[in-house]
Amino acid sequence: MRKTRLIPLVPILILAVFAGGSFALGSASHLFNSDADVYRVVVDQKGQMRLLTPDGRGRDDDDLKPNESVIEIPSRDLVTAQQNKIAELERRIVALENRANSTGGPVINDASLALYLPLYALDGNVFTSNDSYHHTMTVTGAVRGSQGRIFDGLDDVITSPVVLPANTSPGMTVMAWVSKADLNSRRFICSSGYAPWQFEVWSNNSIGLEVNIDGVYRHLVTGPNKYPSDNASHLVVFSHDLASGYWYIAVDGQITGSGTQTGAVYAGGGTLRIGDHNGVGGSYWKGSIGEIEIYSRALTPLEMQLSYLGTRTRYQ
Numbered sequence: 001m002r003k004t005r006l007i008p009l010v011p012i013l014i015l016a017v018f019a020g021g022s023f024a025l026g027s028a029s030h031l032f033n034s035d036a037d038v039y040r041v042v043v044d045q046k047g048q049m050r051l052l053t054p055d056g057r058g059r060d061d062d063d064l065k066p067n068e069s070v071i072e073i074p075s076r077d078l079v080t081a082q083q084n085k086i087a088e089l090e091r092r093i094v095a096l097e098n099r100a101n102s103t104g105g106p107v108i109n110d111a112s113l114a115l116y117l118p119l120y121a122l123d124g125n126v127f128t129s130n131d132s133y134h135h136t137m138t139v140t141g142a143v144r145g146s147q148g149r150i151f152d153g154l155d156d157v158i159t160s161p162v163v164l165p166a167n168t169s170p171g172m173t174v175m176a177w178v179s180k181a182d183l184n185s186r187r188f189i190c191s192s193g194y195a196p197w198q199f200e201v202w203s204n205n206s207i208g209l210e211v212n213i214d215g216v217y218r219h220l221v222t223g224p225n226k227y228p229s230d231n232a233s234h235l236v237v238f239s240h241d242l243a244s245g246y247w248y249i250a251v252d253g254q255i256t257g258s259g260t261q262t263g264a265v266y267a268g269g270g271t272l273r274i275g276d277h278n279g280v281g282g283s284y285w286k287g288s289i290g291e292i293e294i295y296s297r298a299l300t301p302l303e304m305q306l307s308y309l310g311t312r313t314r315y316q
Contacts, residue, residue: 115129116293120146137274142275147290153181188285190275196267196270207257246259
Protein backbone atom coordinates (compact mmCIF):
# COMPACT_ATOMS: atom_id res chain seq x y z
CA MET A 1 0.00 0.00 0.00
CA ARG A 2 1.36 3.42 -0.94
CA LYS A 3 1.92 5.99 1.77
CA THR A 4 -0.23 9.11 1.63
CA ARG A 5 1.04 12.59 2.33
CA LEU A 6 -0.69 15.62 3.83
CA ILE A 7 0.23 18.79 1.96
CA PRO A 8 -1.30 22.20 1.13
CA LEU A 9 -3.22 22.68 -2.09
CA VAL A 10 -1.48 25.79 -3.49
CA PRO A 11 1.85 24.12 -4.45
CA ILE A 12 -0.02 21.18 -5.96
CA LEU A 13 -2.12 23.41 -8.21
CA ILE A 14 0.97 25.34 -9.29
CA LEU A 15 2.86 22.07 -9.88
CA ALA A 16 0.06 20.90 -12.13
CA VAL A 17 0.32 24.10 -14.17
CA PHE A 18 4.11 23.76 -14.54
CA ALA A 19 3.91 20.12 -15.53
CA GLY A 20 1.24 20.74 -18.12
CA GLY A 21 -1.18 18.73 -16.01
CA SER A 22 -4.74 19.46 -15.11
CA PHE A 23 -7.13 19.41 -12.19
CA ALA A 24 -10.76 20.13 -12.99
CA LEU A 25 -12.12 21.95 -9.97
CA GLY A 26 -15.70 22.31 -11.15
CA SER A 27 -17.95 23.87 -8.53
CA ALA A 28 -17.35 23.63 -4.80
CA SER A 29 -20.73 22.02 -4.25
CA HIS A 30 -19.91 19.23 -6.69
CA LEU A 31 -16.32 18.34 -5.85
CA PHE A 32 -15.79 19.54 -2.29
CA ASN A 33 -17.45 17.99 0.73
CA SER A 34 -17.60 20.69 3.42
CA ASP A 35 -17.69 18.01 6.12
CA ALA A 36 -14.40 16.43 5.06
CA ASP A 37 -11.18 17.33 6.87
CA VAL A 38 -8.99 16.27 3.97
CA TYR A 39 -9.41 15.14 0.37
CA ARG A 40 -7.53 12.16 -1.02
CA VAL A 41 -6.23 13.03 -4.49
CA VAL A 42 -4.47 10.82 -7.03
CA VAL A 43 -1.48 12.43 -8.78
CA ASP A 44 0.36 10.87 -11.71
CA GLN A 45 3.94 11.57 -12.84
CA LYS A 46 2.74 14.30 -15.26
CA GLY A 47 1.04 16.26 -12.50
CA GLN A 48 -2.50 15.34 -13.55
CA MET A 49 -4.85 14.96 -10.61
CA ARG A 50 -8.23 13.47 -9.79
CA LEU A 51 -10.21 12.76 -6.65
CA LEU A 52 -10.47 9.15 -5.61
CA THR A 53 -14.27 9.57 -5.65
CA PRO A 54 -16.50 12.67 -5.97
CA ASP A 55 -16.31 13.21 -2.20
CA GLY A 56 -12.55 12.63 -2.04
CA ARG A 57 -12.81 9.29 -0.34
CA GLY A 58 -13.15 5.76 -1.59
CA ARG A 59 -11.08 3.03 -3.09
CA ASP A 60 -7.98 1.55 -1.54
CA ASP A 61 -4.50 2.73 -2.50
CA ASP A 62 -3.72 -0.73 -3.83
CA ASP A 63 -5.95 0.02 -6.84
CA LEU A 64 -3.62 2.77 -8.06
CA LYS A 65 -1.63 2.53 -11.26
CA PRO A 66 2.18 2.20 -11.02
CA ASN A 67 2.77 5.86 -11.90
CA GLU A 68 0.19 7.21 -9.44
CA SER A 69 0.42 8.24 -5.80
CA VAL A 70 -2.06 9.60 -3.28
CA ILE A 71 -1.88 12.93 -1.45
CA GLU A 72 -4.20 14.26 1.21
CA ILE A 73 -5.20 17.93 0.92
CA PRO A 74 -6.73 19.90 3.84
CA SER A 75 -10.11 21.22 2.79
CA ARG A 76 -12.27 23.47 4.95
CA ASP A 77 -10.30 26.70 5.02
CA LEU A 78 -8.82 26.33 1.53
CA VAL A 79 -11.82 25.80 -0.74
CA THR A 80 -12.77 29.48 -1.09
CA ALA A 81 -9.16 30.60 -1.28
CA GLN A 82 -8.39 28.14 -4.07
CA GLN A 83 -11.48 29.13 -6.04
CA ASN A 84 -10.29 32.75 -5.84
CA LYS A 85 -6.78 31.68 -6.90
CA ILE A 86 -8.07 29.84 -9.95
CA ALA A 87 -10.36 32.75 -10.85
CA GLU A 88 -7.39 35.13 -10.73
CA LEU A 89 -5.30 32.85 -12.94
CA GLU A 90 -8.16 32.63 -15.42
CA ARG A 91 -8.45 36.44 -15.53
CA ARG A 92 -4.73 36.75 -16.21
CA ILE A 93 -4.88 34.19 -19.01
CA VAL A 94 -7.83 35.99 -20.63
CA ALA A 95 -5.91 39.28 -20.47
CA LEU A 96 -2.89 37.66 -22.13
CA GLU A 97 -5.08 36.10 -24.83
CA ASN A 98 -6.60 39.51 -25.57
CA ARG A 99 -3.08 40.89 -25.88
CA ALA A 100 -2.03 38.10 -28.20
CA ASN A 101 -5.03 38.69 -30.48
CA SER A 102 -4.60 42.45 -30.61
CA THR A 103 -3.72 43.82 -34.04
CA GLY A 104 -3.02 47.36 -32.85
CA GLY A 105 0.07 46.63 -30.82
CA PRO A 106 -1.12 46.81 -27.18
CA VAL A 107 0.68 49.04 -24.69
CA ILE A 108 1.59 47.38 -21.38
CA ASN A 109 2.07 49.76 -18.46
CA ASP A 110 4.19 47.73 -16.05
CA ALA A 111 7.10 49.54 -14.39
CA SER A 112 9.19 46.35 -14.35
CA LEU A 113 8.65 45.78 -18.08
CA ALA A 114 11.66 47.65 -19.44
CA LEU A 115 10.95 46.85 -23.10
CA TYR A 116 7.98 45.45 -24.99
CA LEU A 117 8.13 45.06 -28.76
CA PRO A 118 5.16 43.35 -30.46
CA LEU A 119 7.02 43.23 -33.77
CA TYR A 120 4.06 41.62 -35.53
CA ALA A 121 2.19 44.93 -35.07
CA LEU A 122 4.91 47.58 -35.32
CA ASP A 123 5.39 48.98 -38.82
CA GLY A 124 7.96 51.29 -40.38
CA ASN A 125 11.71 51.65 -39.96
CA VAL A 126 11.46 53.78 -36.81
CA PHE A 127 8.95 53.19 -34.02
CA THR A 128 8.66 53.34 -30.24
CA SER A 129 8.33 50.39 -27.86
CA ASN A 130 4.89 49.57 -26.46
CA ASP A 131 5.80 49.88 -22.79
CA SER A 132 5.76 52.72 -20.28
CA TYR A 133 9.14 54.01 -21.50
CA HIS A 134 8.52 54.35 -25.26
CA HIS A 135 12.08 53.62 -26.39
CA THR A 136 12.92 54.65 -29.95
CA MET A 137 13.78 51.67 -32.13
CA THR A 138 15.50 51.79 -35.54
CA VAL A 139 15.17 48.98 -38.08
CA THR A 140 17.79 47.89 -40.60
CA GLY A 141 16.31 45.32 -42.96
CA ALA A 142 14.08 42.94 -40.94
CA VAL A 143 10.93 43.24 -43.04
CA ARG A 144 7.58 42.79 -41.37
CA GLY A 145 5.76 39.46 -41.79
CA SER A 146 2.56 37.97 -40.43
CA GLN A 147 4.26 36.73 -37.25
CA GLY A 148 6.77 39.49 -36.68
CA ARG A 149 9.95 40.75 -38.30
CA ILE A 150 11.90 38.46 -40.61
CA PHE A 151 15.69 38.57 -40.19
CA ASP A 152 17.92 37.45 -43.07
CA GLY A 153 20.89 36.25 -41.01
CA LEU A 154 23.25 38.64 -42.80
CA ASP A 155 22.85 42.17 -41.44
CA ASP A 156 19.22 42.68 -40.34
CA VAL A 157 18.95 44.28 -36.90
CA ILE A 158 16.73 46.51 -34.74
CA THR A 159 18.62 48.85 -32.41
CA SER A 160 18.05 51.32 -29.58
CA PRO A 161 20.48 53.34 -27.42
CA VAL A 162 18.63 52.23 -24.27
CA VAL A 163 20.68 50.36 -21.63
CA LEU A 164 18.85 47.29 -20.31
CA PRO A 165 18.72 46.15 -17.62
CA ALA A 166 19.82 49.04 -15.41
CA ASN A 167 22.70 48.44 -12.97
CA THR A 168 20.23 48.77 -10.09
CA SER A 169 17.89 46.06 -11.41
CA PRO A 170 17.28 43.21 -8.93
CA GLY A 171 17.13 40.74 -11.79
CA MET A 172 16.30 40.37 -15.45
CA THR A 173 14.07 38.42 -17.79
CA VAL A 174 14.33 38.21 -21.58
CA MET A 175 11.38 36.62 -23.36
CA ALA A 176 11.01 36.23 -27.12
CA TRP A 177 8.78 34.46 -29.63
CA VAL A 178 11.15 33.28 -32.36
CA SER A 179 11.50 30.85 -35.23
CA LYS A 180 14.97 29.77 -36.35
CA ALA A 181 15.45 29.14 -40.06
CA ASP A 182 18.83 27.43 -39.81
CA LEU A 183 19.36 24.83 -37.14
CA ASN A 184 22.82 23.85 -35.90
CA SER A 185 24.24 27.36 -36.20
CA ARG A 186 24.98 29.97 -33.54
CA ARG A 187 22.54 32.87 -33.71
CA PHE A 188 21.82 35.83 -31.40
CA ILE A 189 18.24 36.76 -30.48
CA CYS A 190 19.18 40.02 -28.76
CA SER A 191 22.03 41.65 -26.87
CA SER A 192 23.19 44.81 -25.12
CA GLY A 193 26.58 46.04 -26.25
CA TYR A 194 29.55 43.67 -26.46
CA ALA A 195 30.18 42.61 -22.87
CA PRO A 196 27.02 43.15 -20.77
CA TRP A 197 24.80 40.34 -22.09
CA GLN A 198 23.60 38.43 -25.12
CA PHE A 199 20.75 35.91 -25.49
CA GLU A 200 21.47 33.23 -28.05
CA VAL A 201 20.94 29.76 -29.48
CA TRP A 202 24.20 27.85 -29.97
CA SER A 203 25.18 25.58 -32.83
CA ASN A 204 24.38 22.50 -30.72
CA ASN A 205 20.89 23.98 -30.09
CA SER A 206 21.62 24.82 -26.47
CA ILE A 207 20.12 28.11 -25.28
CA GLY A 208 21.95 30.58 -23.09
CA LEU A 209 22.58 34.04 -21.79
CA GLU A 210 26.12 35.31 -21.47
CA VAL A 211 26.11 38.12 -18.93
CA ASN A 212 28.60 40.33 -17.09
CA ILE A 213 27.87 40.20 -13.34
CA ASP A 214 30.14 42.12 -10.98
CA GLY A 215 32.69 42.49 -13.78
CA VAL A 216 32.89 38.74 -14.47
CA TYR A 217 31.55 37.23 -17.67
CA ARG A 218 29.16 34.36 -16.90
CA HIS A 219 27.83 31.69 -19.25
CA LEU A 220 24.37 30.56 -18.12
CA VAL A 221 23.50 27.90 -20.66
CA THR A 222 21.30 24.82 -21.00
CA GLY A 223 22.55 21.47 -22.18
CA PRO A 224 22.55 20.65 -25.92
CA ASN A 225 19.45 20.08 -28.04
CA LYS A 226 17.12 22.17 -25.88
CA TYR A 227 15.99 24.38 -28.74
CA PRO A 228 13.44 22.37 -30.80
CA SER A 229 14.74 20.96 -34.08
CA ASP A 230 12.06 22.46 -36.31
CA ASN A 231 11.26 25.74 -38.03
CA ALA A 232 8.19 26.50 -35.92
CA SER A 233 7.80 29.46 -33.55
CA HIS A 234 8.74 28.96 -29.91
CA LEU A 235 8.75 31.12 -26.79
CA VAL A 236 12.26 31.16 -25.32
CA VAL A 237 12.84 32.73 -21.91
CA PHE A 238 15.80 33.55 -19.70
CA SER A 239 15.14 34.76 -16.15
CA HIS A 240 17.58 35.56 -13.33
CA ASP A 241 17.23 36.85 -9.77
CA LEU A 242 20.41 38.49 -8.48
CA ALA A 243 19.69 38.12 -4.76
CA SER A 244 19.00 34.38 -4.76
CA GLY A 245 21.11 33.72 -7.84
CA TYR A 246 18.49 31.40 -9.29
CA TRP A 247 18.20 31.43 -13.07
CA TYR A 248 16.22 29.34 -15.52
CA ILE A 249 15.76 28.98 -19.25
CA ALA A 250 12.42 27.84 -20.64
CA VAL A 251 10.98 26.86 -24.01
CA ASP A 252 7.22 26.97 -24.58
CA GLY A 253 6.46 27.25 -20.89
CA GLN A 254 8.70 24.37 -19.77
CA ILE A 255 11.98 24.93 -17.92
CA THR A 256 14.82 23.28 -19.86
CA GLY A 257 17.78 24.42 -17.75
CA SER A 258 18.47 26.18 -14.46
CA GLY A 259 21.23 26.99 -12.00
CA THR A 260 22.53 29.52 -9.49
CA GLN A 261 24.69 32.58 -10.11
CA THR A 262 24.71 35.23 -7.38
CA GLY A 263 26.00 38.77 -7.74
CA ALA A 264 25.48 42.41 -6.86
CA VAL A 265 25.07 44.29 -10.15
CA TYR A 266 24.93 43.75 -13.90
CA ALA A 267 27.58 45.56 -15.93
CA GLY A 268 26.52 48.69 -17.78
CA GLY A 269 25.14 48.01 -21.23
CA GLY A 270 25.61 49.42 -24.69
CA THR A 271 23.30 49.67 -27.69
CA LEU A 272 20.37 47.27 -27.46
CA ARG A 273 20.37 45.06 -30.55
CA ILE A 274 17.53 42.77 -31.60
CA GLY A 275 18.71 39.97 -33.91
CA ASP A 276 22.41 40.62 -33.45
CA HIS A 277 25.37 40.80 -31.05
CA ASN A 278 27.54 43.85 -31.71
CA GLY A 279 27.73 43.20 -35.43
CA VAL A 280 29.52 39.86 -35.08
CA GLY A 281 29.53 38.37 -38.57
CA GLY A 282 27.78 35.06 -39.16
CA SER A 283 25.71 35.25 -35.97
CA TYR A 284 22.83 37.53 -36.97
CA TRP A 285 19.44 35.96 -36.31
CA LYS A 286 18.02 34.05 -39.28
CA GLY A 287 14.28 33.55 -39.01
CA SER A 288 11.49 35.54 -37.42
CA ILE A 289 11.10 37.36 -34.11
CA GLY A 290 7.47 37.94 -33.20
CA GLU A 291 7.79 39.85 -29.96
CA ILE A 292 10.37 40.67 -27.31
CA GLU A 293 9.87 41.43 -23.63
CA ILE A 294 12.67 42.47 -21.27
CA TYR A 295 11.93 42.84 -17.56
CA SER A 296 14.11 44.44 -14.89
CA ARG A 297 13.29 41.59 -12.51
CA ALA A 298 12.99 37.82 -12.53
CA LEU A 299 9.65 36.39 -13.59
CA THR A 300 8.38 33.50 -11.54
CA PRO A 301 7.92 30.23 -13.43
CA LEU A 302 4.15 30.67 -13.06
CA GLU A 303 4.28 34.14 -14.66
CA MET A 304 6.37 32.69 -17.49
CA GLN A 305 3.93 29.81 -17.97
CA LEU A 306 0.95 32.18 -18.11
CA SER A 307 2.71 34.38 -20.67
CA TYR A 308 3.20 31.34 -22.88
CA LEU A 309 -0.42 30.19 -22.51
CA GLY A 310 -1.73 33.67 -23.20
CA THR A 311 0.30 34.40 -26.34
CA ARG A 312 0.77 31.05 -28.07
CA THR A 313 -2.43 31.33 -30.15
CA ARG A 314 -0.70 33.87 -32.39
CA TYR A 315 2.28 31.64 -33.10
CA GLN A 316 1.37 27.98 -32.61
